[in-house]
Amino acid sequence: MEAAPAEQLSALLAACARRDRDAFARLYRxxxxxxxxxxxxxxxxxxxxxxxxxxxxxxxxxxxxDYRAGLSAPMTWMTSIVRNRCLDWLRRPSREVSDPDGVxxxxxxxxxxxxxxxxxxSSDARALAECLGRLEDRQRQAIMLAFxxxxxxxxxxxxLRQPLGTxxxxxxxxxxxxxxxxxxxx
Amino acid sequence: MKFRDSPELQQRLAGEYVLGTLRGAAxxxxxxxxxxxxxxxxxxxxxxxxxxxxxxxxxxxxxxxRVWEAIESRIAASRIATGVAPVRAGLWxxxxxxxxxxxxxxxxxxxxxxxxxxxxPAPQQPAPPPQIVRVPADVMPPSYVVVLSDxxxxxxxxxxxxxxxSDQLLxxxxxxxxxxxxxxxxxxxxPTGQPPKSLGLVAMEDKQMLKLSAAADQSLGAIPAxxxxxxxxxxxxxxxxxxxxxxxxxxxxxx
Numbered sequence: 001m002e003a004a005p006a007e008q009l010s011a012l013l014a015a016c017a018r019r020d021r022d023a024f025a026r027l028y029r030x031x032x033x034x035x036x037x038x039x040x041x042x043x044x045x046x047x048x049x050x051x052x053x054x055x056x057x058x059x060x061x062x063x064x065x066d067y068r069a070g071l072s073a074p075m076t077w078m079t080s081i082v083r084n085r086c087l088d089w090l091r092r093p094s095r096e097v098s099d100p101d102g103v104x105x106x107x108x109x110x111x112x113x114x115x116x117x118x119x120x121x122s123s124d125a126r127a128l129a130e131c132l133g134r135l136e137d138r139q140r141q142a143i144m145l146a147f148x149x150x151x152x153x154x155x156x157x158x159x160l161r162q163p164l165g166t167x168x169x170x171x172x173x174x175x176x177x178x179x180x181x182x183x184x185x186x
Numbered sequence: 187m188k189f190r191d192s193p194e195l196q197q198r199l200a201g202e203y204v205l206g207t208l209r210g211a212a213x214x215x216x217x218x219x220x221x222x223x224x225x226x227x228x229x230x231x232x233x234x235x236x237x238x239x240x241x242x243x244x245x246x247x248x249x250x251x252r253v254w255e256a257i258e259s260r261i262a263a264s265r266i267a268t269g270v271a272p273v274r275a276g277l278w279x280x281x282x283x284x285x286x287x288x289x290x291x292x293x294x295x296x297x298x299x300x301x302x303x304x305x306x307p308a309p310q311q312p313a314p315p316p317q318i319v320r321v322p323a324d325v326m327p328p329s330y331v332v333v334l335s336d337x338x339x340x341x342x343x344x345x346x347x348x349x350x351x352s353d354q355l356l357x358x359x360x361x362x363x364x365x366x367x368x369x370x371x372x373x374x375x376x377p378t379g380q381p382p383k384s385l386g387l388v389a390m391e392d393k394q395m396l397k398l399s400a401a402a403d404q405s406l407g408a409i410p411a412x413x414x415x416x417x418x419x420x421x422x423x424x425x426x427x428x429x430x431x432x433x434x435x436x437x438x439x440x441x
Contacts, residue, residue, distance in 0.1 A: 033246035040247055050253050057257045076238035087206050125239035147240050152209040175201040182236050
């Protein structure tokens with residue numbers, strides 16, 4: 001499903017702030033598949049992703065009046081809510097996602113530039129894809145594994161079979177370079 | 187503090203927070219800084235703007251229909267509750283309102299009990315006779331118990347308990363998603379025929395000991411219900427609740 005245009009989602013969020021239930025249903029239809037994909041990728045368990053998606057949309061409904069169209073794109077705002085919920089969910093000690101078969105790393109390696117190619121719909125995403133492309137391979141791989149699959153520093157170290165300090169440095173330098181690279185566009 | 191004085195450190199931690207590699211205690215600590223400092227929130231917002239577009243590359247997956255059904259029923263429940271939420275300040279201070287809330291809280295518990303009893307399956311055989319257990323005085327459980335729930339979701343969020351002769355009120359958080367940036371949660375006793383009385387601020391911890399003004403028998407004995415309101419950071423400036431009531435529940439002496 002294609003994501004709805006930002007203006008349309010902004011208008012729906014504004015209507016949600018006025019407690020318009022129909023607008024909320026339309027917002028859900030227009031955005032839930034993308035956000036469920038994000039949650040599922042990080043949590044890797046359907047039941048957890050469903051629970052987090054449910055909490056996230058209740059949150060979106062309750063806080064729609066806090067959304068400021070001028071400050072962030074609607075999908076950015078909603079994605080942040082879902083990702084934060086996912087990461088808070090993983091913080092509970094009994095919940096660790098496992099990757100016994102190493103599917104995760106293989107996929108990411110096989111993906112290569114694949115996911116980046118998809119980042120072409122909005123101008124923000126195009127700028128980000130270009131800047132990600134300019135990072136060193138290992139910096140890009142660490143950042144993408146962390147973002148898409150929700151890996152912590154120590155999980156990254158285990159998956160990439162590198163010392164923790166090395167992986168932390170890749171992430172730190174990669175993020176710093178991304179920031180500089182994206183600066184002129186802002 | 188080192189963190190406040192170092193824009194580089196703020197940038198680095200905000201980037202790692204948004205990316206998701208900041209975990210555990212470090213993540214919780216950073217969320218505390220975000221709550222306390224608008225400039226940190228701004229840095230985080232900027233990072234979200236930078237990194238969130240990556241999510242466009244994630245393959246969409248249609249969630250099962252039950253997710254929407256669950257969301258809808260939670261929203262419907264909250265609509266009943268938000269009928270109360272945008273009330274003017276005058277009403278919040280009115281005794282009748284708080285008394286009604288106390289009644290509502292115990293009424294809701296009764297209604298819930300009724301629902302449970304009605305939906306219980308018909309017993310196949312007669313229930314066994316009640317067994318009377320005599321508990322020695324020194325192993326008595328806490329005798330004042332309050333379960334505060336969110337009227338929007340009907341979910342219990344906090345459990346409070348105190349021994350009769352003790353002035354220690356144990357506050358146990360049941361839902362660790364209760365987070366209120368820039369605000370405080372204040373706990374109120376709702377005595378019959380009197381204004382709400384503050385019992386203190388609720389900490390964002392799993393467990394907390396609140397000191398009561400006197401032993402529970404004196405301070406909670408005549409209190410039918412408790413409630414938690416949303417207040418400015420540091421608590422209500424007026425000594426009465428000023429913000430919306432988020433959670434409430436009946437105060438029960440069961441021993």
